Structure formats: structure tokens, C-alpha cells
Amino acid sequence: MDPLDRLRGPVPPRPHDARAIAALAANPGCARRAVLDAAGIDKDATATHLGFPAPFGQSPFAITRGNVFESLVKESGCAELLRLLRELLGLPVEQAAYADLGDVGGNPSAHVRHSHTRGLLDRAARDRDDAGTLFDHPLLRLEIAGQSAYLEPDVVAFQLGGRFHIVEIKSFAVVDGQAEPDKVAAAARQAAVYVLALRNMMEDLGHDPGRVSHDVVLVCPENFANRPTATLVDVRRQLAVLRRQLARMTRVGTIVDALPPGLTFDLARDADGVPARPVEELREAVRGVEARYAPDCLSTCDLCFFCRDEAAAGESTDLLGRQVRDALGGVATVSEALGLADGTLIPGEGQEEIARLLRLADRIYAEVS
Ligand code: SF4
Known part of the structure; x- marks a missing residue:
């Protein structure tokens, strides 16, 4: 087994x-x-x-608020999103076609939707026409430790220059140009998963995965109103961590063997x-x-x-x-750190430097308190 x-x-x-x-x-x-x-x-x-x-x-209120905001951004074939891409981010998208990949002729099965997404994105990547296309509800796939995970980004925007951007729509507010860092970090990590899945798909289809931008478009409501605002978020760091972690999961056998x-x-x-x-x-x-x-x-x-x-x-x-x-590398517990700081614990091998720093911090703390 x-x-x-x-x-x-x-x-x-x-x-x-x-x-x-x-x-x-x-x-x-x-x-x-x-x-x-x-x-x-x-x-x-x-x-x-x-x-x-x-x-x-999430509370039912937050879910409803999120759904209302997403519908607003996507209404009339993503007209509002197109305005944001064009005006706020300076993307030269004159007009864009809109494709909803939420089901295929009424068939919502993940396998069928994924094949349909592949076909359309392959065609878009081959098409040298500069016109942009917005893909709504595309279904991507990522292999996680031998299992296939189907993933659905909010939108994939395909625009001029043959580059694809992931668009992530979130309902947390941007107030005076600032959003809660934890929420932005979580959104960036999530968008990085989509970027990786889309790059893998591109590679699989024989296209350059670099055509999927590491700059994702984060769309949020501005100043607690429902008016959307967009920012480009660079997810290169999140991508690197994600790749390392996924590789680690495929090698998880060595951890399992030691259990x-x-x-x-x-x-x-x-x-x-x-x-x-x-x-x-x-x-x-x-x-x-x-x-x-x-x-x-x-x-x-x-x-x-x-x-x-x-x-x-x-x-x-x-x-x-x-x-x-x-x-505190190598100091496992708080009482050990306190013992090293007040000198009641003799540093073990390799702990001399951290013990010296802890004693210094303890002295400074005693002097100022
Ligand atoms: S399993 Fe690991 S990642 Fe999850 S809460 Fe525990 S320490 Fe954190």
C-alpha cells in the first residue's frame, strides 16, 4: 500500500x-x-x-459582499475591469473580447471545462492578433503530490503583446491607497498558484511559460465604497516559495520514511x-x-x-x-533563552554567540527599565 x-x-x-x-x-x-x-x-x-x-x-455578510463586488466588476462583459486595465494600469487595451468558460454548452464538469480552457488559451496564445480577450471562469489544473487540483481564478485577462495576466478580485477595502498587508499577502499567494498553473498549462501546450506575467492584477473596492480600484502585484517571491514547497511535497517520501x-x-x-x-x-x-x-x-x-x-x-x-x-536559531524554548540571557544556563556547543547577544540584551533591558 x-x-x-x-x-x-x-x-x-x-x-x-x-x-x-x-x-x-x-x-x-x-x-x-x-x-x-x-x-x-x-x-x-x-x-x-x-x-x-x-x-x-467567512460570515454570510462577507460572502454576499464579495459576490456583489465581483458581479459589479464583471458586469456587461467585464466593462469595469476593462476600464481599470486601461486607465489605471495603462494597459493599451482598446477593446476586448469576452469569453465565459463557466460551463461548456451547459456541461459544468471539471474535465470538460479544463479541456475547453486549454483549447481557447492555446488559440489565444497562437493568435498574433493584438486584440485582448478576457477569459472568465477558466479552469486550470495543478499536480500536487500526484493529485490533480482544479483551480478557478476570477478572470484571466489576455491582452496586447501576447501576455496573460491573472486577475484576482477581492472584497477587502483599499483605504487611501493602503490595504491590510496580511490580506494582500494572502491574495498574492493565491494568485501565485494560478500563475504557476497557467504557466504549466502554457508549457504543456508548447508555449513560452514566461508569457504569463508575474504581475497579477488585484482588484478591490476603494475606500469602503463599491467602486473598484486595481493594482499590479508582483508575485515572483510567492512563486519561488510555492515551487520549492511543491517540489518538497513530491519528495515528501523521505519525511514519511522517517515516521x-x-x-x-x-x-x-x-x-x-x-x-x-x-x-x-x-x-x-x-x-x-x-x-x-x-x-x-x-x-x-x-x-x-x-x-x-x-x-x-x-x-x-x-x-x-x-x-x-x-x-534565536538553536534555542528551542523560552526558558532556555531566559536562562542564557541571565547567565543561569551555560551555553551548549554552538550557542555561545546567541548567549552573548541575549546577555547583552538582558543588560541593556535592565539598564533602561
Ligand atoms: S501543521 Fe504546521 S503549518 Fe499547520 S498550524 Fe501546525 S505548524 Fe502551522
């Missing part, structure tokens, strides 16, 4: 969506997440069974639809794979409350955020 199937137990693998794939890039160093995702394990159900349900899920034999995250349900696995057993199984908690997990991973609790119980320096953790 495939080791990843054994880890998942007798339940089907959970499909990946763009949001989940984007989140992979948020914490590339976490073996726990890499293993659970590679095996297609339902992290939400795992967290719920462990008693630490995920804090995600205890017989380890499983089996969440098979009993006749009442409740996972039959005793919670304590599942907790030990999850703890058997090393985690790398960081506060950003709270907005990107279903297991965040479980891992935060675990890190807090072990006084892990991970709780202090990635920057502090990296600066």
Missing part, C-alpha cells in the same frame, strides 16, 4: 483548492503540514476531532458519522510529525489552534514569530 494512503486511512483524499495550495507557501518549513497535505488528509476534520476546530470561514511504522491519521467514521479514532491516539499520531508553528499559521492552517497549544505547552520559541525564532 502507498505510504501516503496508509497515513490517510480508508477515506478518499481531500482535494486541494487554490486557497489551500497558497497556504502551503505560508509555512514551507513545516513537515506536519507537508505530510498531511501530501496524503490529502482533511486537516479541518482532524483539528475538530482533536478539539481544536479551525477559526476560518514511525504503523503511524496513521485515519479518520474513518462510524455509523453516526463521527470519526471512530480515539482522540488521544490521533493526538499522538499528529504529534509524531514535527511541526513548525508560527503566528501566521493562525490565518493559514486548519491545525493552528492545536499547534499553538502544543508550542505553548513546550514553551517553544516558535510562538514568538519566525523572525525571533530564526534570530
